[in-house]
Amino acid sequence: MSIDELILRFEQSPYLKDWDNSVLLITLASFLAWGIWRLAYRYLFNLTEKTRIHWDDLLLHSLKTPISTLIWCWPGTISLGLLLDDHFQTKFNWLQNSKKLMLIAIFVWILLRLVGEVERHLLVQRVHDETTVQAVSKVVRLLFIMTGLLSIMQAFGLSLKGLLTFGGVGGLVVGLAAKDLLSNFFGGLMIYFDRPFKVGDWIRSPDRQIEGTVERIGWRMTIIRTFDKRPLYVPNSVFSNIVVENPSRMLNRRIHETIGLRYQDADKMERVINDVRDMLQNHPDIDAEQTLIVNFNSFGASSLDFFIYTFTKTINWIRFHEVKQDVLLKVMAIVRQHGADVAFPTRTLMIDPGRQSPQPDQVLRGSVAETR
Known part of the structure; x- marks a missing residue:
């Protein structure tokens, strides 16, 4: 078979009758877009390496994997929709919602990666307090995740006003049912804001049998490594009711x-x-x-x-x-x-020279009489 015949068969392929909906062309376009992104990333990486600012490096690294995932998943969703429409002769509306969901997830993923990169950079620099950096990063991550969840709910047609109203009533019920969990959560916040101790500090409490080095401060509990190398898991709510001594400071x-x-x-x-x-x-x-x-x-x-x-x-x-x-x-x-010396416990026996000492035979007779 000649090359001209191969080209003729390729042009007569059913996938190319409508080229803008062709799965093959979408895949080739995805591969081309991914190659362009790789070249652009390499160029930007070499460019940011020459600058003294570290923030552009962190932003570029946080974009690398999510953008590559979007380049392949977005056309993949379109191709999947074309194949399903061709086989089942029906429209799948959920694919449109999946695209919105994908965009929101990619955007939140980029933000979370950026927060992680910034956190690691600040911890390596050792300029800021480690506990404060970890606390702020956790709060920012939680904020981005909640924003992403609300955006997903709104994309699926849920009313945010009704959701917030239900959340107010439901939050009251959940707060009563999980008061211990919430007390530990707010106890963790107080540790982050008041900073009575941080990771690496040696702490002890005269009220409880708590003494050791702080290994981790979580949202629910704090992990303390005792001096005999045993882990001690202390709920954060405990620290609001006890006295904590920080010898490290x-x-x-x-x-x-x-x-x-x-x-x-x-x-x-x-x-x-x-x-x-x-x-x-x-x-x-x-x-x-x-x-x-x-x-x-x-x-x-x-x-x-x-x-x-x-x-x-x-x-x-x-x-x-x-x-x-x-x-x-x-x-x-x-x-x-100075010719002196450190004292040790001693006892001096004083004998009165004016008192007559008993004779040996009297002592012997007294001893015999006592034994009798």
Whole structure:
């Protein structure tokens, strides 16, 4: 078969009798449009890479997949309608509604992808608070989804006025039936707006057995990882009724220790205290601008006690203990430099020399008498 005969048969094909409704031409046009979009995307991508603004990159990336999907699905819907009309000899009106639904879905999809790209960009930059960024992104996503659902309902002929009126009455019923769920939802909003803690903070509550690192703040519950690596799922409504302490936001960590000297070192107490105070004021890891106290405090049962009250510059738990260890070792060295020593529990037995001691045979007879 020659090429001329192939062209003649192709021209006589029933699909090309009405070329504007031809499935074949629609498919070829879709492929051509997709190729043009790919070339345009590559050109725009190279163009946006040269700019210093990141927002054009985020917008272009959010358009990539939805536009490609629209290029193939929209002509596919038209082709499906032509095939169904040809086989069943009837009009399918639902295809028109499906096109409207597709446009709304693609538009909402683009917006959701754009919100996700912006959220990831802000989290990577670490300029804004992580919890605030996540909260705003969730609210914006919810707003776009609700707008898309209302647009779909209106496209199908539903009255928004009646829907909103029904929603007011239905919302009251749903609110009474799901008050715990709503309380957790609004508790999550209060956490986002008041920001008593954020993801990564170490929190604890003196009212409940809650202590650990915040892993995730959801709409219904907050996930806290305890220090023994167990997950703790706390409903958000709980945080509106308890006291929450956030040690991660402390400015300093406190060293408060009591040290006792022996009573025979009483004449060296003042010099030891002065040297310890000078050491703390010149220590590179001690915040001398905060309260710093080193004073003789009390007469103990077996020691003369003085106390140290100061604050470290670091708030890191591990580093704090390293600084505290260094301070205590230096205090011990200062005590020994002055010939003194740290006291330990002792007891002194006083014997009256004027009292006659019992003779050994009297003690022996008394012991025998007691045994009898």
